[in-house]
Amino acid sequence: MKSAPNLPAAHPPQRLLLVDDHAVMRAGLANMLNSRPEFVVVAQADNSDLALEHYKAHSPDIALLDVMMPGISGIECLRRIRDHDPAAKILMLSSTEMIAEIDEAIHAGASGFVSKTALPAELIAAIKTVLNGEQALDEDLKRRLEVESRQAHLTPRELEVLHLLRHGMSNPAIGNELRITARTAKAHVAAIMEKLEAQDRAEAVAKGFERGLLRP
Amino acid sequence: MKSAPNLPAAHPPQRLLLVDDHAVMRAGLANMLNSRPEFVVVAQADNSDLALEHYKAHSPDIALLDVMMPGISGIECLRRIRDHDPAAKILMLSSTEMIAEIDEAIHAGASGFVSKTALPAELIAAIKTVLNGEQALDEDLKRRLEVESRQAHLTPRELEVLHLLRHGMSNPAIGNELRITARTAKAHVAAIMEKLEAQDRAEAVAKGFERGLLRP
DNA sequence: CAAAACACTGGCCTATCGGACAATAGTTTC
DNA sequence: GAAACTATTGTCCGATAGGCCAGTGTTTTG
Numbered sequence: 227m228k229s230a231p232n233l234p235a236a237h238p239p240q241r242l243l244l245v246d247d248h249a250v251m252r253a254g255l256a257n258m259l260n261s262r263p264e265f266v267v268v269a270q271a272d273n274s275d276l277a278l279e280h281y282k283a284h285s286p287d288i289a290l291l292d293v294m295m296p297g298i299s300g301i302e303c304l305r306r307i308r309d310h311d312p313a314a315k316i317l318m319l320s321s322t323e324m325i326a327e328i329d330e331a332i333h334a335g336a337s338g339f340v341s342k343t344a345l346p347a348e349l350i351a352a353i354k355t356v357l358n359g360e361q362a363l364d365e366d367l368k369r370r371l372e373v374e375s376r377q378a379h380l381t382p383r384e385l386e387v388l389h390l391l392r393h394g395m396s397n398p399a400i401g402n403e404l405r406i407t408a409r410t411a412k413a414h415v416a417a418i419m420e421k422l423e424a425q426d427r428a429e430a431v432a433k434g435f436e437r438g439l440l441r442p
Numbered sequence: 443m444k445s446a447p448n449l450p451a452a453h454p455p456q457r458l459l460l461v462d463d464h465a466v467m468r469a470g471l472a473n474m475l476n477s478r479p480e481f482v483v484v485a486q487a488d489n490s491d492l493a494l495e496h497y498k499a500h501s502p503d504i505a506l507l508d509v510m511m512p513g514i515s516g517i518e519c520l521r522r523i524r525d526h527d528p529a530a531k532i533l534m535l536s537s538t539e540m541i542a543e544i545d546e547a548i549h550a551g552a553s554g555f556v557s558k559t560a561l562p563a564e565l566i567a568a569i570k571t572v573l574n575g576e577q578a579l580d581e582d583l584k585r586r587l588e589v590e591s592r593q594a595h596l597t598p599r600e601l602e603v604l605h606l607l608r609h610g611m612s613n614p615a616i617g618n619e620l621r622i623t624a625r626t627a628k629a630h631v632a633a634i635m636e637k638l639e640a641q642d643r644a645e646a647v648a649k650g651f652e653r654g655l656l657r658p
Numbered sequence: 659c660a661a662a663a664c665a666c667t668g669g670c671c672t673a674t675c676g677g678a679c680a681a682t683a684g685t686t687t688c
Numbered sequence: 689g690a691a692a693c694t695a696t697t698g699t700c701c702g703a704t705a706g707g708c709c710a711g712t713g714t715t716t717t718g
Contacts, residue, residue, distance in 0.1 A: 248558040254470010342464040394645025427644040429610025435651045436658050442651050626666050
């Protein structure tokens with residue numbers, strides 16, 4: 227990186243990549259960040275594919291990723307970027323505050339998490355924290371993450387079954403789909419219902435949506 | 443700092459109210475709109491209660507409402523504003539594009555609907571359309587609304603039952619709750635499943651979330 | 659005024675569900 | 689190497705679900 231030739235800038239601006247499918251949000255973010263001397267938005271993307279391309283092309287100091295995007299989700303995008311550059315600094319932005327998503331993002335290697343309801347100043351602070359090599363996580367979110375982690379979490383298999391429940395499949399149908407007996411499918415369903423504190427599969431599906439395990 | 447006092451302002455700027463729980467989005471919108479001489483943001487709110495207060499206090503020419511807000515939804519806010527001022531011009535903004543929401547908003551008296559994925563220019567155009575007294579609805583959305591309206595829609599009673607299904611209630615339990623026989627509850631559930639093309643109540647609940655009839 | 663939609667109710671039948679008891683084997687973790 | 693977690697399968701039973709055949713009364717709508 228080259229230093230600014232004439233400016234008395236002790237530090238060159240930090241280079242950012244913005245990824246969000248909402249054009250207005252992107253424009254607003256870019257505007258806000260570019261108005262500060264310590265930042266410069268070098269690229270923007272409205273989808274995950276473009277995001278990865280831009281990341282490779284610009285190697286930004288930090289990437290701001292929206293979690294919710296049509297097609298390839300922000301979290302999958304996060305994984306790909308991290309795959310390309312294990313040292314990537316990635317701050318996730320979210321409109322919802324579903325713990326399951328945050329948890330997934332953190333485990334996938336996100337450097338931090340900021341709600342879109344956060345004030346601009348909070349966002350700026352989070353960006354600086356991540357650039358500093360630390361993890362940017364709201365105290366409130368941290369607490370909720372701990373609470374959630376104490377809650378029973380579904381095993382991969384159970385998650386798989388939950389997705390089939392969502393599509394109205396019976397135990398025999400699930401067994402057929404997963405090549406296990408209906409009895410085993412039943413056991414998974416029972417485990418799901420107990421963990422999600424649901425009285426039947428319908429409520430289990432609802433809880434799945436509430437916890438962000440299932441998406442509309 | 444941008445409106446020069448000595449300019450020959452042929453038209454006074456149109457006064458806007460912004461309502462969105464996402465501070466960053468609000469800031470971005472305000473920034474973008476204020477940078478144009480024809481608009482001025484006179485107030486902002488991050489919740490529905492404050493929105494109504496501000497509407498009463500400022501009587502803006504147009505209000506931009508986010509549909510998704512914690513607590514009182516944007517649509518309920520829309521109803522209250524319209525209740526206060528039947529001639530109010532209200533443009534709804536949405537991050538999701540769930541037809542059920544749009545449909546509900548239009549029926550509740552929204553003057554238009556714009557997705558947050560829309561380009562700034564499209565948003566500006568929509569605002570001007572609404573200010574012109576016309577309805578701002580994307581052609582694509584219009585088509586999808588028609589398709590959706592052809593789809594069977596749930597009756598109020600069925601919607602009520604769907605909410606009980608979500609909480610894992612059995613037919614007898616539903617009957618008890620609604621003071622009808624289990625047989626009638628069953629009939630409602632059957633109607634729901636047929637209309638939503640679901641094989642069982644679990645899938646009906648899932649479809650409910652997909653269509654925006656149920657919220658996380 | 660007729661037609662359609664809505665809310666409600668009945669019986670009968672079979673498949674499925676969910677709970678109550680289980681057990682076995684592989685993997686990961688400590 | 690023990691302990692915990694995961695995935696798997698078994699049987700029995702009563703309750704529930706969902707499909708099928710109905711019908712009645714009210715309200716809305718054309």
